[in-house]
Amino acid sequence: MAATTPRATTAHTTSARTRAGREERAGWLFVTPATLGIGLFVLLPMALSLVFGLTDADGFGNLSFTGLDNYARALSDPLFWTSLRTTVLYVVVFVPGVYVLALVMALLVNGKLPARAFFRTAFFAPYAVSLVVVGLVWKYILADSTGILVQALGWIGVDSPPSFLGDPNWALWCVSFISIWFFVGFYMVILLGGLQEIPGEILEAARIDGAGPWRVLWSVILPMLKPITFFVLVLASIAGLAGLQAFDLIYVMTQGGPANSTSMGVFYVYQQAFKFNNVGYASAMATLYALALLAMTGVAFRITRGGRFDHDR
Amino acid sequence: MTDTRSGGGRPLGRRSLLRSGGFLAGAATLTPALTACAGGASASPGAPLDFWQWYAPQSGGGYAVSKQNDWFAKLVKDWRKESGAQLDLTYIPVSQYTEGTQLQAAFSAGQAPDLFIISPGDFLRYHNGGVLYDLTDELGLAADDFYASALATRTVDGRIYALPMENEPQCVFYDHDAFEKAGLSEGDLPTTWDQLLAVGDKLRTRTRYGFILPTDPTVYQVFCWYPYLWQAGGDIVDGTSSAFDSAACVKALGLWRELVQSGVTPRTTQGGGGGDLVANLAAGYGAMQQMTIPGSMFLDEGAKGFRYGMFPLPAPDRAAKPLTCMGGWAICVNKKSPRAREAARFAVWAVAGEESRDRMVDWAFDAKVTLPARRSVMEEAVERGLLKSDKVMQFAASDVLGLPKDDPGSSTTPLGRGEPRFPPEVAKAVMDALQAVMLSGTDPRTAAQRASKQIDSALTGYDGASMGS
Numbered sequence: 001m002a003a004t005t006p007r008a009t010t011a012h013t014t015s016a017r018t019r020a021g022r023e024e025r026a027g028w029l030f031v032t033p034a035t036l037g038i039g040l041f042v043l044l045p046m047a048l049s050l051v052f053g054l055t056d057a058d059g060f061g062n063l064s065f066t067g068l069d070n071y072a073r074a075l076s077d078p079l080f081w082t083s084l085r086t087t088v089l090y091v092v093v094f095v096p097g098v099y100v101l102a103l104v105m106a107l108l109v110n111g112k113l114p115a116r117a118f119f120r121t122a123f124f125a126p127y128a129v130s131l132v133v134v135g136l137v138w139k140y141i142l143a144d145s146t147g148i149l150v151q152a153l154g155w156i157g158v159d160s161p162p163s164f165l166g167d168p169n170w171a172l173w174c175v176s177f178i179s180i181w182f183f184v185g186f187y188m189v190i191l192l193g194g195l196q197e198i199p200g201e202i203l204e205a206a207r208i209d210g211a212g213p214w215r216v217l218w219s220v221i222l223p224m225l226k227p228i229t230f231f232v233l234v235l236a237s238i239a240g241l242a243g244l245q246a247f248d249l250i251y252v253m254t255q256g257g258p259a260n261s262t263s264m265g266v267f268y269v270y271q272q273a274f275k276f277n278n279v280g281y282a283s284a285m286a287t288l289y290a291l292a293l294l295a296m297t298g299v300a301f302r303i304t305r306g307g308r309f310d311h312d313r
Numbered sequence: 314m315t316d317t318r319s320g321g322g323r324p325l326g327r328r329s330l331l332r333s334g335g336f337l338a339g340a341a342t343l344t345p346a347l348t349a350c351a352g353g354a355s356a357s358p359g360a361p362l363d364f365w366q367w368y369a370p371q372s373g374g375g376y377a378v379s380k381q382n383d384w385f386a387k388l389v390k391d392w393r394k395e396s397g398a399q400l401d402l403t404y405i406p407v408s409q410y411t412e413g414t415q416l417q418a419a420f421s422a423g424q425a426p427d428l429f430i431i432s433p434g435d436f437l438r439y440h441n442g443g444v445l446y447d448l449t450d451e452l453g454l455a456a457d458d459f460y461a462s463a464l465a466t467r468t469v470d471g472r473i474y475a476l477p478m479e480n481e482p483q484c485v486f487y488d489h490d491a492f493e494k495a496g497l498s499e500g501d502l503p504t505t506w507d508q509l510l511a512v513g514d515k516l517r518t519r520t521r522y523g524f525i526l527p528t529d530p531t532v533y534q535v536f537c538w539y540p541y542l543w544q545a546g547g548d549i550v551d552g553t554s555s556a557f558d559s560a561a562c563v564k565a566l567g568l569w570r571e572l573v574q575s576g577v578t579p580r581t582t583q584g585g586g587g588g589d590l591v592a593n594l595a596a597g598y599g600a601m602q603q604m605t606i607p608g609s610m611f612l613d614e615g616a617k618g619f620r621y622g623m624f625p626l627p628a629p630d631r632a633a634k635p636l637t638c639m640g641g642w643a644i645c646v647n648k649k650s651p652r653a654r655e656a657a658r659f660a661v662w663a664v665a666g667e668e669s670r671d672r673m674v675d676w677a678f679d680a681k682v683t684l685p686a687r688r689s690v691m692e693e694a695v696e697r698g699l700l701k702s703d704k705v706m707q708f709a710a711s712d713v714l715g716l717p718k719d720d721p722g723s724s725t726t727p728l729g730r731g732e733p734r735f736p737p738e739v740a741k742a743v744m745d746a747l748q749a750v751m752l753s754g755t756d757p758r759t760a761a762q763r764a765s766k767q768i769d770s771a772l773t774g775y776d777g778a779s780m781g782s
Contacts, residue, residue, distance in 0.1 A: 060442030
């Protein structure tokens, strides 16, 4: 053991403190831009939304305090509940759909697929297109009578195809499907990153022990992907519940119709705020959605103990 | 184990990263863009007046009509010559203007223009929001020149808040070739609802529908349905309570339900929606389409060579009047503009009074091709022989509006009723009823009852301007 003098210890401690102080300052400098951005563009609007929810603001500068009236109104508004139900339905279809497909695609492009780079690019490509353009293109594909899909169905003998965007029983399915098609590349990339983090030795060892592909997937890959899976599911659920990712599609393709069947929460909030000038009421509904989302995220964190998984122990 | 501590901070491990990521993702996606709180002021004194509309300056696009563009450009030039003041035209695409949010968002952000145009369907939003400037005094006696039906929906308690530029009655456009291919002639043009269903069915093919109606949940859809309700003898409200739960309303809802259920009317429309004649009628998606009279300009410019005709909206039976709904745009002045008076002077100079008569004749008979909102403009056109020589205008005046041939400038429009004004919540209730019967197959009586409750609920405590037309 090497002996140290008190002076050397003091100098070492001072130097460590100085370094720590510099690191702390650097840390603050790094996070300041993001903090300012989030504060200005996320937290401040959220706070304002909370305040406006307690008023009858109309977007023309008129407002008076109405207490919790807007919240009471939302709870007794059938369209609020309809939009909530539509949102939940969308999430129930979108989240598992996008996860399973993204995982399959990630497994494919992580393996020894010929022209792997091409497929990686191709799977990700839809995500690089504007959602408005995507909505317009799909609107033409799904159009009644003249749409490509309807024509194709006619060629294979389906004489009375449904009105994909004009029938309330189909429209939400179509929006969900297009959302999955659009976002699956993005989630594939995240899952691909997770797959590439799994050490090859572990997979090799499993195979040597006689595990087949399904067993490897079920007993090795999926457990090791848990943190990424958790992240993907939470992110997709939040995005789905907030409905922001579907807003552009709905705006372009259905305007919330037919018969409110695609009028998700975010679209109804938009309608109330910008078409009916009920900014106060819209803010209250947005706050209710925010609370629901926070609660959902909280439950997810509670279940997974804050994203801690077995192999973290 | 690696210590990730830095200074006195907390460790940035996977858990905290996930927690932070989750929180930020939630916060970012939850952020409602609802921070609007401003009232709507405008340009500083000395800057040009800003006039928002969907006509000019533009070229190309589904609603581009070069004559309308030119008319507006000349208007600005003439104003500059007349007053020495500058005025800028700001073009907003029609999809963003009529069904979009750009104007309302501009008011919310305090960036609203000095002048803008709105339709009666939007009048109450802006009037009840307190942003419409009272034009009565600036207008003076020139107000008497407007058709009563055109001014009624822009007037509150005897004060005028918008100056109508035109009257746009609705009619039906039809495809000549489609009629010929189906073995139909002009004698087969439907005049009753039953005939509309029967003729529409005959015109259907595998890729073409019989009769195009707007099916998107928009204010335009409601605008197109009003005439059927009126023809059946119904109305939306009676004073400040709902009149929607009525036999007439059920009948009118039933017609639109039947049109879709029978396959005569498609569940979706193409291009810009139910008002887009070029993308639907001219493209062969439908053989007949409901639209306002100026639709002829869109077809002439956007589908050159397309052979079409027009006929008045069919009525429930031969005894009923084929009433139509007259839309039309009106110039408004932003009350919160620091230069509202100057803007008001421009608005009145532009479309009212003796001086603007020739300009409005040009607008009605050449640029827009729709009926004027002023009697003296109509009389001037008659005197110049313009009404006689223009088949579309003659059809609009006589067949659609029922104006007497010997007195087209008479103060009433026998078959035309101005587009009514309602708060958006009432329009939404009507829209929901239409969507339900057309696209969900809901029983019209159930839809009417449901909408009636919605309307009554929306009107509880309503203290805005009077509704209807």
